[in-house]
Amino acid sequence: MATGKPISSMDGERLTNPIVFRSLLGALQYLCHTRPDIAYAVNKLSQFIQEPTTKHWRGAKRVLRYLKGTITHGIHIGLNDRLSIVGDSDADWACCPDDRKSVAGYCVFLGDALVSWSSKKQAVVSRSNTESEYRALAQVAAEISWIESLLKELKFPLSSKSMT
Numbered sequence: 001m002a003t004g005k006p007i008s009s010m011d012g013e014r015l016t017n018p019i020v021f022r023s024l025l026g027a028l029q030y031l032c033h034t035r036p037d038i039a040y041a042v043n044k045l046s047q048f049i050q051e052p053t054t055k056h057w058r059g060a061k062r063v064l065r066y067l068k069g070t071i072t073h074g075i076h077i078g079l080n081d082r083l084s085i086v087g088d089s090d091a092d093w094a095c096c097p098d099d100r101k102s103v104a105g106y107c108v109f110l111g112d113a114l115v116s117w118s119s120k121k122q123a124v125v126s127r128s129n130t131e132s133e134y135r136a137l138a139q140v141a142a143e144i145s146w147i148e149s150l151l152k153e154l155k156f157p158l159s160s161k162s163m164t
Contacts, residue, residue: 007044009098012053021052024060031067034074038063039119040105047121080111083158087144091122091136093129102126104136108143116143 015021028042041063048056089106105119118139126132151158 006095007048007055007059009048009051009053012055012058015052015054015057018049018052021057021060022049024064025049028060028063035067036075036107036114036117036119037070037073038067039117040103041066043103043119043121075114077113080113083111083156085110085144085147085158087140089133089136089140091126091129091132093126093132100125102132102135104132104139106136106140106143108140108147110147116147118143 025042025046028038029046032039032042041059045056045059045063086109087106088109089104091102091104093102094100095103101124102122103119104122106117107114108116122132122135124135126135148158
């Protein structure tokens with residue numbers, strides 16, 4: 001996404017044919033399974049799917065240009081003998097200009113392989129950056145706990161775990 005002023009529902013003129021925008025976003029959402037680097041941009045653009053504007057369309061085209069330039073990127077799973085669970089989380093406090101909610105995301109790795117990730121708007125309005133970061137940390141901790149219990153049930157040994 002472009003830096004500067006956050007994208008809003010009031011930016012630009014309404015599209016005359018929103019079906020093309022919706023179709024493109026559906027394809028981009030599917031692509032997010034192997035390209036989590038576009039998840040934030042696709043999530044942000046999806047918030048305007050009801051009434052897309054010319055600015056939202058330009059944002060979707062920007063994602064396509066990014067994908068063209070990074071066509072060799074994606075999720076790669078390689079052989080690794082270090083089997084530890086590592087979770088990273090982050091939050092962008094009150095980043096949505098329409099409702100002032102924060103966006104939080106996390107990634108969980110098993111060794112070097114990404115096994116779980118999420119990027120979504122938080123359900124409540126946080127009063128501080130610390131509160132939104134704490135909520136993001138709680139999300140990744142819950143996900144790691146679930147993955148640990150799944151691996152334990154499958155009798156899969158782990159060497160260690162950590163959160164950053």
